[in-house]
Amino acid sequence: MELKEALVQITEIRTQMARSEVFRGYRAVPAAFSGAVALTAATVQALAIADPMQQCPAYLTLWIGSAVVSGASAVMEMVIRARNAGSSLTREQTALAMEQFFPCLAAGGLTTLVIARSAPALVWILPGLWQVFYSLGIFATSRLLPRPMSAVAVFYAVTGLTTLATAQGEWALSPLAMGVPFGVGQFLAAALLYRTLERDDDAA
Numbered sequence: 001m002e003l004k005e006a007l008v009q010i011t012e013i014r015t016q017m018a019r020s021e022v023f024r025g026y027r028a029v030p031a032a033f034s035g036a037v038a039l040t041a042a043t044v045q046a047l048a049i050a051d052p053m054q055q056c057p058a059y060l061t062l063w064i065g066s067a068v069v070s071g072a073s074a075v076m077e078m079v080i081r082a083r084n085a086g087s088s089l090t091r092e093q094t095a096l097a098m099e100q101f102f103p104c105l106a107a108g109g110l111t112t113l114v115i116a117r118s119a120p121a122l123v124w125i126l127p128g129l130w131q132v133f134y135s136l137g138i139f140a141t142s143r144l145l146p147r148p149m150s151a152v153a154v155f156y157a158v159t160g161l162t163t164l165a166t167a168q169g170e171w172a173l174s175p176l177a178m179g180v181p182f183g184v185g186q187f188l189a190a191a192l193l194y195r196t197l198e199r200d201d202d203a204a
Contacts, residue, residue, distance in 0.1 A: 026097075026145065028194035030077045034070030035186030041066040042179025052173035056123050059173055060116060063130075070186075071105075097141050104137030124172035131160030131181050146196035152189045156181065 041062055045052065052059040075098075082094040108130055115122050135156035142150050159181035167177040 026074070026189075026193055026197075027077050027081075028190040028198055030070075030074040031186050031193055032190035033073050035183045035190065037066050037070050038182035038186060039179050042175040042183070045175040045179075053124065056116065056120060059123075060112070063178060064112070067130075093144065097144055100140045100144070101137045104133045104140060107136075108133040124168060125164060127167060127173065127177040127181075128160045128162075128164030130178075131156045131163060131185075134185075135160060146192065148192045148196055149189065152185060152192065155185050155188060159185070 045059065045062055049055050049058050049062065078094050078097070082091045111129060111133075112126060115126060135153045138145070138149065138153035138156065142153065163177050163181065167174055171177070
C-alpha cells in the first residue's frame with residue numbers, strides 16, 4: 001500500500017513539474033508555415049470560390065483542409081521532438097499540451113459539423129468562431145507557454161469577435177476574414193516563439 005501511494009505521489013510530482021516547465025515543443029517554423037498556408041488558402045478562395053455562401057462545401061473543404069495541413073505539421077514537429085528527447089518529462093509535456101488544446105479543436109469541429117448540416121444559413125459565423133476557439137486553445141495551454149504568447153490568444157479573441165461583428169452580408173466568408181487573422185496571427189506566434197525560445201538555443 002505504501003509503495004502504491006509513493007508511486008502516486010511521484011506521478012503527481014512529475015505532472016506538476018510538467019505543468020510548471022515551459023513547453024518547448026511549439027516551434028517557430030510550423031507556426032510560420034501555418035501562416036503561409038492561411039494566406040495561400042485565402043488567395044485560392046479569392047480566385048476559385050466566387051460566392052462562398054453558395055459554394056459552402058468548397059469553402060469548408062478549403063479551410064478545413066488547410067487547418068488539417070497546418071495542424072499536422074505542428075503535431076509532427078512536437079512528436080519528433082518528444083521522441084528524440086532524452087527526458088521523459090518532455091514527452092509528458094507534449095502529451096499535456098495536446099490534451100489541453102484538444103477540447104477547443106473538438107468544439108470547433110463539432111460546431112462546424114452542426115452548423116454545416118443543420119443551419120447552413122449560419123455558416124457565415126464560422127470564421128469568427130474558429131478564431132475564438134483557437135484563442136481558447138492558446139489560453140488553455142498558456143501555463144506551458146512563454147508569457148508573451150498570451151498576446152497571440154488575445155489577438156485571436158479580438159479578431160474573432162471583430163469578424164463576427166463585421167463579416168456579414170456581402171463580406172460574409174470573405175477571404176480576408178480568415179486569411180488576415182490566421183496569417184498575421186501565426187506569423188506573430190512564430191516571431192514570439194523564436195524570440196522567447198529558439199533565439200537563445202541558436203546562440204548556444
